[in-house]
Amino acid sequence: MDADKNFLVGVFDDEDAVLKGIKKVRGAGLKIHDVFSPFPVHGIDDALGIKKSRLPIAAFLFGLTGTSLALTMQIWMLGYDWPMIIGGKNFVSLPPFIPVTFELTVLLAALGMVATFMIASNLKPYSWPRQFDVRSTDDKHVMAIDLDLNGKSKAEISQILKDAGASEVNEKNFE
């Protein structure tokens, strides 16, 4: 059996139940694949032990790319490729370059961050995210446990999920 294919899905009725459930399930030594909620739940990242996102680093680097791209572009265009006298200023003068530099920094940081996020969370075009339980987009909190990574039987895992407060436990297999 391969990992990342066969799951047991615990369904929780509200955010309090799922937060308590996470602690119990992890306390019982199970590894949680992921939790899906219809809205952001405060404290769920800490409870799941999710590592800090590296997205800000990507944003910073994309921003830096925008800054250097904008400055290089303007200095080359207006200073060397096609020098023009504008408002009697030097060909290469920093202050008028700042607005463009600012805009390109923000643009590249924003677009780069969105793209990185899309790719990292499997939301890129033509990739369809897996639905463990469609009700996680409505009113249920859904906890997925990988059956092949925990070294416990299906019945044991199911019992742990029920003890942790799941209102129902279903099996979900992906091809």
Add this chain to the structure above:
Amino acid sequence: MAHHHAEVQEEHYIFKPETKRKLFMLLIAGVVLFALGLFMAISSEGKHEGGDHHAATNSHQLVASVAQDSVASDSVAATDHHATENPSDKSAEHSDAHAAEHAAPAHGGEHHAAGGHHDETPTWKKRLFSTLWHNNVFFAGLGIIGLFFVAIQYAAQAGWSVGVKRVGLALGSWIPFAGILMLGLYFLTHHDIFHWTHSYLYGEKLADGSVNPGHDEIIDGKAPFFFWPLAGGTFPLFFIVRMVVFFGGWYIFFNVIKKNMLKEDLENTTAYWFKIRGISAWFLIFFAVSSSVAAWDWVMSIDTHWFSTMFGWYVFASWWVTGLATITLIVVLLKNAGYLKIVNSNHLHDLGKFCFAFSIFWTYIWFGQFLLIYYANIPEEVTYFMERMRNSPYSWIFYLNLIVNFVLPFLMLMTRDAKRQLSMLRVVCPIIIIGHWFDFFNMVTPGVMKENGVLGLLEIGTALIFAATFLLVVLGALSKMPLFGKHDPMLQESINHHI
């Protein structure tokens, strides 16, 4: 998430004798530096008067300072083409020299006879007045911002800020002191700080019917802004009324908001919160107008010929980010001393975001003002920046300003962790506060001192005296009330605040 209804202990800040002693030491250090700086300034002046060579230099500088004043008026009245035609930096020197030619004979001749004696004020005295005015404007801003901070918390119905609102309120207790100082300092220093107070500038004709040689068309045009309903050059009634109304208004709002906040401690009702919310909204309207006009009155009018439509925002942005850094720093120090248990890293994160965001906001306003003036290159506008970019110490402060008030806070507070840590905020907040002190130095001093500006012991001593007195008043006020409102309707929300 579970919203636990937490029971919290009321906290009181104890203004320990040890802290007071430290502040008095700071005050004494300030007085010593102040006295030393003043002595050095006076004695170096005495030497200048002794030798002929130095006396000549001095009078040359006076000519130059008059020349700078008339650069603006020349270029409007007599259309000075030099500055507009030459795009490069040379144009500035050119127009300076050009203006000096015009101004020199006038200075030697009737200008003095007709006018007052303000050019004869010794440099040390101008320097003393300049630094007093600079520091009072700076610290007055911190007081007003304290109240402004409280008001926006109520008007925005903010839930997170229960633990820090009283620190802002305590800053507001400086308002009456700043007001009295501002009024007193105006009457002490006005001829040396505000060029527009000289009566010889007003009126085309003198009393005997001859042409007024000191007449300044531009300043005369602005006369009603200062002197209305009286005639230009008399008593600046409108200006003084504004000063009194602004400080009076801020003080009344401060007292009413404070009174209601403290009443809430005695009665467990949400009525006071709603009442303060309403008062805060009115205060914000009053503040929007008054802070802007105050910036024109107390700072921009020093460079009387010059104007910038961004200036109200610019002074506000500088005051606001300094006030936020001061509130954050006091909260951090209180936490280090074991107070404010209800303030955790989530609240620090919010304060850190405030400091980070409004450092960028200040830079945006700074740049907005600079870019337009730089690009248009209109002589009467660019003189303001030329004065500040060519003469030391303004020139290095000009660039330092951007590094200390933008680059450092921007990079140091960029990450989430930095905003949430006491140790980082403890470093960045003083940088912002000191940085904006320099910012105000460059707003006030060049207009008063022209190219004779000095940043020395006198200025540092005055800043320390103001800082120590300010902290004695603020911490004294903070020790007289609970550190947070135990009946604040937002208390539970603040405790459960999580970002």
